[in-house]
Amino acid sequence: MIVYNTVEDIVRICRENNMLFWQVIMRADAQERMVSEDISFAAMREMYRAMKRADSEYDKNLKSPSGLSGGDGEKMRIFNSTGNNLCGAFMGLAMEKAIKMGESNACMKRIVAAPTAGACGVIPAVFLSYETCFNAPEDKMVEAMFITAGIGAVIAKNASIAGASGGCQAEIGSASSMAAAGLAYLQGGDAECIAHAMAFALKNMLGLTCDPVCGLVEVPCIKRNSAGAVNAISSAQMAMAGIRSAITPDEVIDSMRRIGNAMPSCLKETGEGGLAITPSAQRIKETLQ
């Protein structure tokens, strides 16, 4: 039976059994759910394809019920196509896809929570853009999806993936670190490199609060998906360059839990602090009532 509770557990199991990071996660899933590894792989492929469908079903004309969100993903697409993109084709496309997915979610369309709905844009933005820009085979993308899932499971176990418990660091922060880990694998990184990509991405997001305007998963959530995607890409690139985190990956996760516990409740999805109580937010609130 494969059991892992920490990132270090996964790295150790890889080393002792000469397995790849994603294989450890898939085998543990197959054993836990008493299914074959083929069934586990097919289930993850289905999740990846559901992300693709959600991306392709983006509707630039939709507005969220509050009227706050919609159409910004299309603005990014148009800007990227003008050739004025500041940060290269891959990162530009990831930003566009992240915003599109966040808007689809706000408009009550069907998405894949990864790990949450508020953060649903980060992983598909990075992965679908990578597949497109680097011509990666789908099987390889599905393998990397297992890595994101394994990292997310460790974070959920040792910290939190809910904004109401840990703030936005637990949502966009978790998604960004999951995506960074998967991206490091896609680029050829070994288990240690994957773990440090995850650590960089999460460290950069520590302390991020959950203070959405009117309590809706719209402002600032949608654009934070773009920030999470960009952070994932830069974190994977640092790890691939051989840079290593001075704080171990599991200690970063522990820190996230402690920071989340210390965070006042007005900054944890209650709509009572931060951006949610600014004059602009109050004006929006009045127009909605």
Place this chain on the structure above:
Amino acid sequence: MNIFDIIGPVMVGPSSSHTAGAAKIGYISRKLMGEEIVKAEILLYGSFLATGKGHGTRMALVAGLMGMKPDDCRIPESLNIAKRRGMEVIFGESDLKEAHPNTAQLKLTGVTGRKLEVVGESLGGSRINIAKIDGIETNFSGDYPTLVVHNIDQPGHVSEVTAMLAHKSVNIAAMQLYRSNRGGDAVMVIECDQEVPPEGIKWLEKAEGVVKVTYLSLED
């Protein structure tokens, strides 16, 4: 931990805790009721109360109580669908103390008059915890076939139930025991690796000292 609670579920937005988790609490409650729900008093607590409206929490809970899953595209329309079906829905504030921030207290009446009260917590990423049934602590995720037996607190009931499960070749994944006071109301929560056959549940319902049997089947 099921990794498809991390990557997944496929769901209708906008919030995994406040929309999908809420729908799942409703759906599991409907399964626990075992029959159509005709009246639902839905009492919200914490963040569910403060920000639930903008997240569609109310719509999602009602959709779940009608048997809709979190990826059902009819969730945004659920309040109208409930009205058309003649289901009575009342919303209010829960008076629970120190509960989880995302908590719903559901007071339900079934089509045969069966009553059920469920306290459900949404833990994030659409994972949930059924914290209380009929006022007694429970704590289960709804990810396993789950048997909840309310009985009088007296010797022998645990072995009766586990003997029945052994006889039906059902393996126990987790088991919890709670009671209100010595000799008072007790509850067993048994999460299983296999489905408990209907004849096993019928037998339990008739067993002496058993007050109520509630069963969560994962089969559709």
